[in-house]
Amino acid sequence: MKCGLTEKAESQFVDTIEKEAYVWREKNWKHDDYEHIHHRAQLSFVEDGYQYFHIDQKIYLVPQYHVIWVPSGKAHKITSEAQTVNLTVFLFKSVFEDEFYQNVQVFAVPAVLKEMLLYASKWNKSLIENEEQDIFFKAILKSLPNFCKESHSLEIPVPTDNRLIPVCQDINSNFKYNMDIDSLAEKAQMSVRSLQRIFKNETGITLQKYHQLTRILKSIELIDTQQYTLSEVAYKVGYQSLSAFTSSYFTVMKTKPKLIKN
Known part of the structure; x- marks a missing residue:
C-alpha cells in the first residue's frame, strides 16, 4: 500500500x-x-x-x-x-x-x-x-x-527526436563547461542552424536554456548534500562567480540560492 x-x-x-x-x-x-x-x-x-x-x-x-x-x-x-x-x-x-x-x-x-x-x-x-x-x-x-503563478519554469523537456538524445546526454555530462554548439551539431548530424531550430521546436526552449536548467538542477542536488558552500557549488556547476550563479539561479527558481539548515 x-x-x-x-x-x-x-x-x-x-x-x-x-x-x-x-x-x-x-x-x-x-x-x-x-x-x-x-x-x-x-x-x-x-x-x-x-x-x-x-x-x-x-x-x-x-x-x-x-x-x-x-x-x-x-x-x-x-x-x-x-x-x-x-x-x-x-x-x-x-x-x-x-x-x-x-x-x-x-x-x-x-x-x-x-x-x-x-x-x-x-x-x-x-x-x-x-x-x-x-x-x-x-x-x-x-x-x-x-x-500558481509560474508553473513551467522547473520543467525539463525530453525530446522525442532520437537525433537530439546525444545532444542532451552531452549537455548533462558536460554541464560545467561552455557549450560547443558545433560539436553538438556534429553529434546530431545536422547543421548548427537546424539543430537550434529543431531543438526549440521539440522542447519549447533553446539549447542555452536547457544548459542553464541542467546547471541549476545540479546545483540543487549539490546544495542538498550540505557538503559545499554556495561559492563551491557555483564553481562545480560551471559559474565563475557566486554573483553569476545567484543571478542564473534566481532566473530559474525565482528565489536566491541558500544553504539548507539541519
Whole structure:
C-alpha cells in the first residue's frame, strides 16, 4: 500500500477508499523505479529534499517548499538523489472543471498555502469522515489556481527526436563547461542552424536554456548534500562567480540560492 492506494500489480494502484479526499504524510520517502498510474488527482508538497517527476516526455523538478499537481490517470515516475525526502501528498477523487486541474503544475508554495498544508497534516492517514477536513481540503483545492503563478519554469523537456538524445546526454555530462554548439551539431548530424531550430521546436526552449536548467538542477542536488558552500557549488556547476550563479539561479527558481539548515 502506498498513499492509501493498494498496488495490485506493478504500476497499477486500486482505490478502495470512499473518502472524497485525504492526506498522506511520510518521512524518508522511498521511490519506486517504475512508472505508475492511479485514478486520484495528486498534490505533492515537498517539505524536505527534492523530487523529479517524469511525465509525458518531460521531467519536472519539485524542490523543497514546492508542490506539484498531477491530474488523475496521468502516468508518472518519481526519482530523487536527495538524502531525505519528506512529503505530504493530498489525493482527490474529483476536482473542479477549470483547465488548471487538467494539466501538470509545479509552483513554489506561498506562506498561506504552506500553513494550510501543514495544518492539514493533522489528518494524516485518517480515512474517517470528517466535515472540517472535507471543507478544508476543498478550500485548498479551489485556491490552487490562485497560488500558481509560474508553473513551467522547473520543467525539463525530453525530446522525442532520437537525433537530439546525444545532444542532451552531452549537455548533462558536460554541464560545467561552455557549450560547443558545433560539436553538438556534429553529434546530431545536422547543421548548427537546424539543430537550434529543431531543438526549440521539440522542447519549447533553446539549447542555452536547457544548459542553464541542467546547471541549476545540479546545483540543487549539490546544495542538498550540505557538503559545499554556495561559492563551491557555483564553481562545480560551471559559474565563475557566486554573483553569476545567484543571478542564473534566481532566473530559474525565482528565489536566491541558500544553504539548507539541519
